[in-house]
Amino acid sequence: MNVVARSIGNAFRNWIRTTAVVAVLAVAIGLALAMLVSNQAVESKVGELNASVGTVLTVNPAGGQGFDGGGEPLTSATAKTAAAVPEVTSVVATKQLRLSPASSSSTGQAAVPGGPGGFGGQGTSVSTSLQPAVAAGTLGNRNNSGGQTSQYGGTAQTRTFQLPITATGTGAEVDSSGKALNITSGTGLGDYTAKSTKALLGTTLAQKNNLTVGSTFTIDGTTYVVAGLFDAGTEFGNNAVYLTLPQAQAVAGTPDEVSSLVVTVNSMENVDATRTALQTALGSGKADVTQGTRGLETAVSSLKSVQNISLIAFIASLATAGLVILFIMILLVRERRREIGVLKAIGAPNRTIGLQFVLESLVLVVMGSVVGAMIAAFASNGIAAALVSSNTSSASTGRAGGPGGGFPGGGPGGGGFLGGAGALLSSVNASVSPGVLGLGLAAVFAVAVLGSLVPALLTARIRPIEVLRGE
Helix, strand or coil: CCHHHHHHHHHCCCHHHHHHHHHHHHHHHHHHHHHHHHHHHHHHHHHHHHHHHHCEEEEEECCCCCCCCCCCCEEHHHHHHHHCCCCEEEEEEEEEEEEEEHHHHHHCCCCCCCHHHCHHHCCCEEEECCCCCCCCHHHHHHHCCCCCCCCCCCCCCCCCCCCCEEEEEECCCECCCCCECCEEEECCCCCCCCCCCEEEEEHHHHHHCCCCCCCEEEECCEEEEEEEEECCCCCCCCCEEEEEHHHHHHHHCCCCEECEEEEEECCHHHHHHHHHHHHHHHCCCCEEEECCCCCHHHHHHHHHHHHHHHHHHHHHHHHHHHHHHHHHHHHHHHHCHHHHHHHHHCCCCHHHHHHHHHHHHHHHHHHHHHHHHHHHHHHHHHHHHHHHHHHHHHHHHCCCCCCCCCCCCCCCCCCHHHHCHHHHHCCCCCCCCHHHHHHHHHHHHHHHHHHHHHHHHHHHHCCHHHHHHHC
16 A cells, blocks of 8 residues: 555544544634635735825815815816925826706706805806716705795795716826726726716716616717716715816816816825925915825724734634644554554655655645635635724724815715725725635645654654564
8 A cells, every 4th residue: 555545544544533633623724714814805905095095185275175165276287286296196186067957947956055166166067968866865955955935925835956966077097086996887088188078977877867888968068978887886976977187177167277186195104294295385375285084094003903913813823723733643653653663664764654644644634624715715704804893983983074074075986084995994805815725725734744744753763673572
């Protein structure tokens, strides 16, 4: 019988012991894999937070977030000044529009608060053939009732308010918070720095208006073609349209004006200094530079703590698996002293006998790894969610103040801190990818080999004459 067949047979000599060893190994290996998967998921989420919102500053016209209309509008020259500030890696200009359904005048549409420009005078309201995908709700109707009464002394006329559709002109394929647009079907708009009658529609808005890629609609009498559909993650965020920046400026009739700038800094460590430098370069009377994610540093720090905890748990689980293998192999070597003595007496070399025990331990580890991988597949997401759940609440309470919190005028997908970083923080997806699974199993097998080498070396100390004399 060759050494491989003998090793496999020896692994199943005692079914009760084999089952117990495999069960313990499965728990240890499953926990190790789950912790490794959680560690990788949190690491990926930290990178995502840093890349999408952690290094983003928002520039608005000075006072433009209040009810008084603000100061002077931002222009392309402002964007060039911002781009010249050290540590700034990109500047994306956006133009906000409010699209009012063409039927709103016949239904008693209330005026948009703040006049044509809305709050702060940054937006421009124009008509569209689109119908909003979401209802105004209690707050929308309360804030836009206008307090109208009948001039004939009768009962006040009930006025139907329809939410305006948010339209954002952007100079790159990102939303107003600096996050890359999640285009679910179709394509982007191509050159975002040129006028175009192509548009991107939110999924709920497209569904409401029975539009698909290639369909058409109108804004201010101009026909637009749906180039693609995007998913902002929320129903209100998907009640939106994206145009190229020059096209939105043309619709608004303000060719050189922008509503806000999304400024990306090269690292989180430089955000505070860059914010100060940017505010100085633009002037406090010209622009307001805000960092909408003040609580993000705390969240990232907490997530890195979760990374450390999961890494320590991974190492501890591997060590447990190694100790289990070590103890069981020592036990087997002692049990089989007579068998080892006989094999050595008939000429079997130490390396062959040692290899037999190593292969036997690997058979047990393979069975434990199969069960452990299934445990990790079911438990990883729950473990990752439990590890980061406390961070979601602490990060949410640390979000910046100001109108809307987070990114002022965040537009679709923005929604303040909870709509940006908070949504990312609470959506850690710990999926068992082949790469992570392979890395974890490689570590497990490495520990298994190390754990079985000690008893394998013990076989070299067994002297056949002493064993046979004892018999």
